[in-house]
Amino acid sequence: MNQYLRYANTSLVPYGEEHYEKSVEWLNDPNVYKLFGITRRITRQSHAEWVKSLNNTYMWAIYDVKHYKYCGNLLLFYNPIHRSAFFQIYLGDPQSRGKGLGESALIAMINYAFENLNFHRIWLQVFPDNKKAIRLYEKLGFIYEGIERESHYSEKKFKNQLRYSILKSEWNFGNEMIKG
Template sequence: MTETATLRAYGPEHDATTVRWLDSGELRATFGFRRAINVESHRRWVEASPDTYIWAILDTRGAHCGNTLLHVNARHCSGYFQMYIGEPAARGRGLGATALRLTLANAFETLALHRVWLHTFADNLAAEALYRKHGFVLEGIERDAIQADGRFISQNRWSQLADEWRRLREWSEL
């Protein structure tokens, strides 16, 4: 099932839900958080990150179900992309694919970035399939890049360039 999502500029009204998701064991491990997160500490991080664009992912009812982030390096016209669907019941409905397309449009059209890149864990086959389908190219493996639970985990690095995105968009109308 594919559900249409919209993006809304992230604001304080999204903090409590986001903190609940980020404090969950699943997302905590995914992002490698070591300290507890609360609404106040999260809000301080958001306000101290002026080069990070955050959008709340809303489903067709307008419910906040996840977030996309783009950490922009203006000097290199590059953005590091992160996304998560925090509400378990919202997963598998196509919201991530729509949110990805909308974020890439913001990155390449509005922000005029040249490159968007991201990481995946090698066992996250669903994410890798999504990114590959939307034109991301595997650049390589960062071996033993993340330490979690006393072990090291490798991660894959993906990127997409503006001209690749434009060609894919013209060709497939994603």
């Protein structure tokens, strides 16, 4: 069962149908889909089908608490045997970027994943030119694992992706969580 989470100026709300319309708009925005390498256009129906098909996944809508504004999404796909989870984050609303919301959303999620879900490892992939995201991940303590050479094909090109991870034993924010 998914939980409401809160940290600083951000709350994470279990993802529901009320979030589809905005998400579809964001996922069709080149400023978002190019950073993810999404290769096909998304419709409300394809999005709904995709959400319903997800297993072993937590999905949250990210809210800016101060303005009670829905501004992005955070997904956590986990392997229950290895207690290892992969996440994706995007703030679809451009005005919400650079205000600490992405950082707070990740702290809330990582605290929950390590402390409540007892995951062991959290990892991510990022394109090498996404410097903002890389700075955020390094600031939070994610360790660079290496380059996945030409692991992604989009826009008629193979692209490298960088892989980062953090282990429960390396995470330092464990006591600061405020649960909503």
